[in-house]
Amino acid sequence: MSSRTLPLLFINLGGEMLYILDQRLRAQNIPPDKAKKVMNDIITTMFNKKFLEELFKPQELYSKKALRTVFDRLAHASIMRLNQASMDKLYDLMTMAFKYQVLLCPRPKDILLVSFNHMDAIKDFVKDTPSILGQVDETYRQLIEMYTALSSGEFQLIRQTLLIFFQDMHIRVSIFLKDKVQNSNGRFVLPTSGPVPHGTLVPCLIRMFSCSGEEVMRRQFSNGGNYTAALREGSFEIFGDRVTKLGTNMYSVSRPVETHMTGTSKNSAQHTKVNVAPNPLAKEELNMLAKLMGGLEVQKPGNADNGFRVNLFSTDEEEEEALISRPDDLLYGVINIQATKDQQANAELAKIMGQFAESGEQSPSSSSKGDDLLAMMDGL
Known part of the structure; x- marks a missing residue:
């Protein structure tokens, strides 16, 4: 990744x-x-x-x-x-x-x-x-x-x-x-037609070389498509022709x-x-x-x-x-929690939170991240 x-x-x-x-x-x-x-x-x-x-x-x-x-x-x-x-x-x-x-x-x-x-x-x-x-x-x-x-x-x-x-x-x-x-x-x-990628050739030819690097044989084959030569490369600058239409409206x-x-x-x-x-x-x-x-x-x-x-x-x-x-x-x-209206629910939540605190053994920096998250979410 x-x-x-x-x-x-x-x-x-x-x-x-x-x-x-x-x-x-x-x-x-x-x-x-x-x-x-x-x-x-x-x-x-x-x-x-x-x-x-x-x-x-x-x-x-x-x-x-x-x-x-x-x-x-x-x-x-x-x-x-x-x-x-x-x-x-x-x-x-x-x-x-x-x-x-x-x-x-x-x-x-x-x-x-x-x-x-x-x-x-x-x-x-x-x-x-x-x-x-x-x-x-x-x-x-x-x-x-x-x-x-x-x-x-x-x-x-x-x-x-x-x-x-x-x-x-x-x-x-x-x-x-x-x-x-x-x-x-x-x-x-x-698609099986259209221009091939820039820097490549239309597939239709196999070249065979000897151990010394000399070309000894060529063989044509059918590529099964209708490909054409590559277009010029698009511009990677701020201004310029991108050539490809992909990404346009x-x-x-x-x-x-x-x-x-x-x-x-x-x-x-x-x-x-x-x-x-x-x-x-x-x-x-x-x-x-x-x-x-x-x-x-x-x-x-x-x-x-x-x-x-x-x-x-x-x-x-x-x-x-x-x-x-x-x-x-x-x-x-969305789960709505009305913690202020039910004391029994408050006590149960406090008990569960206590268990998390005991078993998690999180560092102060880790828990502060959670606080920061809640603060950011509330501020949006």
């Missing part, structure tokens, strides 16, 4: 989220000033300096639920609100779009070009706001500094880490189904987008529920997540006139139906 994957995952998923929200804001005829405020607020939060400092530190990927929590916070960083069903659909579209891009990258290093395509589009969203442009340019600089010097092997490890993260996600998306790049079971179709042409859970996805969710063994890394993951979320400011609308709701479905009825039909395994439960 690569410890340099998280920034690319976050930036690309964030870019897809902005594409979708921009399309929905236009489709629902949200006033331009409010729509611009939503986009600016989310991008400002997304590229917050403190947030990025934590994001770019070498670290393992978070779990799917932890990352989903980060994007829940990010999506509500402005006056816009999404209900559970729309947030589910938004996250499904984001993850499946980036999964498709990672799968179709001709070579692992092209994941960085996909990231730059997202960054270029984000920069265009805030082209009239110099202060936010500065934040975006600083992120370009960090991406170039961290990734352009990596070897092909390190990029392959990043790609493998991303594919492992996405491997159980098989949600059908109408755009992909209509374009015939996704099958009815939610799996993507890998597929919602620029207005068309409805639907998502459907496949049987495979539902089954994997059920299997996840059966496995109730405690995760020994859960506390550390929460602490790292808290550090990240410390930079995410969730804006609370001052009054009902300023805030508005965005629906990712065609109608409110479709949204309500999606919420009802969503598998229970994918819903995030």
Whole structure:
């Protein structure tokens, strides 16, 4: 697993989220000033300096639920609100779009070009706001500094880490189904035509060499596809032609987008529920997540006139139906504890906490991390 994957995952998923929200804001005829405020607020939060400092530190990927929590916070960083069903659909579209891009990258290093395509589009969203442009340019600089010097092997490890993260996600998306790049079971179709990766040749020739290194024989073979010569390499600078279209806005042409859970996805969710063994890394993951979320400011609308709701479905009825039909395994439960109202419950909780204190033998620094986590969560 690569410890340099998280920034690319976050930036690309964030870019897809902005594409979708921009399309929905236009489709629902949200006033331009409010729509611009939503986009600016989310991008400002997304590229917050403190947030990025934590994001770019070498670290393992978070779990799917932890990352989903980060994007829940990010999506509500402005006056816009999404209900559970729309947030589910938004996250499904984001993850499946980036999964498709990672799968179709001709070579692992092209994941960085996909990231730059997202960054270029984000920069265009805030082209009239110099202060936010500065934040975006600083992120370009960090991406170039961290990734352009990596070897092909390190990029392959990043790609493998991303594919492992996405491997159980098989949600059908109408755009992909209509374009015939996704099958009815939610799996993507890998093309057997088009340009080969930069730096490679069209497969059709086997060369044989002697012990001294001299070529002694050539043999042609059929590659089973319709491949063409490689395109020129895309630019890895702040400005330039990325060449690849992966990572560009597929919602620029207005068309409805639907998502459907496949049987495979539902089954994997059920299997996840059966496995109730405690995760020994859960506390550390929460602490790292808290550090990240410390930079995410969730804006609370001052009054009902300023805030508005965005629906990712065609109608409110479709949204309500999606919420009802969503598998229970994918819903995030909330447990309300009213410790101040029940003295018996208080005593029982105190007893349990005492047992944890005796058996855990945690160091002061460890318990202070938990306190810091609660404080950060309360402050969000």
